[in-house]
Amino acid sequence: MADLILHHYATSPFSEKIRLILGYKKLAWKSVIIPQIMPKPDLVTLTGGYRKTPVLQIGADIYCDTALICDVLEHLAPTPSIYPEPGKGLSRLVAQWADSSLFWASMAYSFSGKGAADLFGNAPPELAKAFGDDRKAMSSNMVRLRPGDAAAAYKSYLRRLSDMLDDTDCLLGAFPTMADFACYHPLWFTRKRTPSMAGILQLTPAVVDWLDRMAGIGHGTMETFDAAKAIEVAAASTPHTLLSDSTFQDEHGIPLGSRVTIAADSFGPEPTEGELVAATRTHYTLRRTGERIGTVHVHFPRIGYVLRSVES
Incomplete structure (x- = not known):
């Protein structure tokens, strides 16, 4: 191969x-x-x-x-499979939601307040402007959430994820599925790339513990x-x-x-x-x-x- x-x-x-x-x-x-x-x-x-x-x-x-x-x-x-049976369809549906609704709420929240400074605080102003112009062109067909609406949605989504982790290590069972990997990456961005905004994650300790377990997987070779x-x-x-x-x-x-x-x-x-x-x-x-x-x-x-x- x-x-x-x-x-x-x-x-x-x-x-x-x-x-x-x-x-x-x-x-x-x-x-x-x-x-x-x-x-x-x-x-x-x-x-x-x-x-x-x-x-x-x-x-x-x-x-x-x-x-x-x-x-x-x-x-x-x-x-190991990321689409294990019998929940293959469910993992795909959760992943599709995570890559859209959860992702965009996370991004709108994370880039608000001090989040943008975390990403661009040490960069020249023209770099932040170029990034903003680039993403504006990419999202010309979208309606993006305002920060307040994004924060409210993000908190609700985190509570739902926490409910899914009440008695299991991963979202759909004992082992990670596509649902876990898709839900992980927007939260990873908030936590690692915009740490000034990461306090929102502390509202759901079960989610923080799950993030730690997922991060421990690593990136392979x-x-x-x-x-x-x-x-x-x-x-x-x-x-x-x-x-x-x-x-x-x-x-x-x-x-x-x-x-x-x-x-x-x-x-x-x-x-x-x-x-x-x-x-x-x-x-x-x-x-x-x-x-x-x-x-x-x-x-x-x-x-x-x-x-x-x-x-x-």
């Missing part, structure tokens, strides 16, 4: 979700650090437009969005890697997907082989264009070619992404 190459940066909460799963599954991986804001020329060379963080590369296969990356890691290392080398790996490889479903599921009247774009339906609207080579019940795949990358396949989850035909 080709190396796992994770394109990420240290303060990215969704990257922390994947780093922790890599640790849980005891996988070795290579780390390519990408910029927090645009431009991201090397990453976009691989993805064709998608710029959200993280991205997982395996040879010439480029996997976008952590929901899909988690499926790939589960395929590579099915034990990591090796630093270079973005240019990652592109060389893609150019020297042949796409070979690790996604198990392959049956064409046509919901749009767009046949395979068509020129299409795929973009997130809300946060991060930048489209990726390519040839549609898979549209299954769970994912889309685009074939792209370029001078630096050769031929790559870029994969997206179906949920949360919009498929459109490119007008000829």
Whole structure:
């Protein structure tokens, strides 16, 4: 199997979700650090437009969005499972809620008050402005919570998580599932990246204890890697997907082989264009070619992404 190459940066909460799963599954991986804001020329060379963080590369296969990356890691290392039966569907539903409602309440709260100073206090003012402008452009299709509304929602969500931990070490039982990893990363951001705002977590001691247990999992075996080398790996490889479903599921009247774009339906609207080579019940795949990358396949989850035909 080709190396796992994770394109990420240290303060990215969704990257922390994947780093922790890599640790849980005891996988070795290579780390390519990408910029927090645009431009991201090397990453976009691989993805064709998608710029959200993280991205997982395996040879010439480029996997976008952590929901899909988690499926790939589960395929590579099915034990220990992050989708154990009989609660597989429940763990996915909790994870989807965590990656949306919980995440955005956490972010709106954490960046309010002194949180922004935690992140940018020692940086020049233009850096904070550039970050704000970048995220504003990414969220142009969203309505974001005001700080007061976010604080109220966040406290309610933390109490619900605490209730789930009344008599068990993890949210859905004795062992971590996808629900735990998805709920962990927004709280990790508050705790580790905006410590001035982390007092809210002390209202739910059971959640703090759970955070400590999750943090103890670690990040697996990591090796630093270079973005240019990652592109060389893609150019020297042949796409070979690790996604198990392959049956064409046509919901749009767009046949395979068509020129299409795929973009997130809300946060991060930048489209990726390519040839549609898979549209299954769970994912889309685009074939792209370029001078630096050769031929790559870029994969997206179906949920949360919009498929459109490119007008000829």
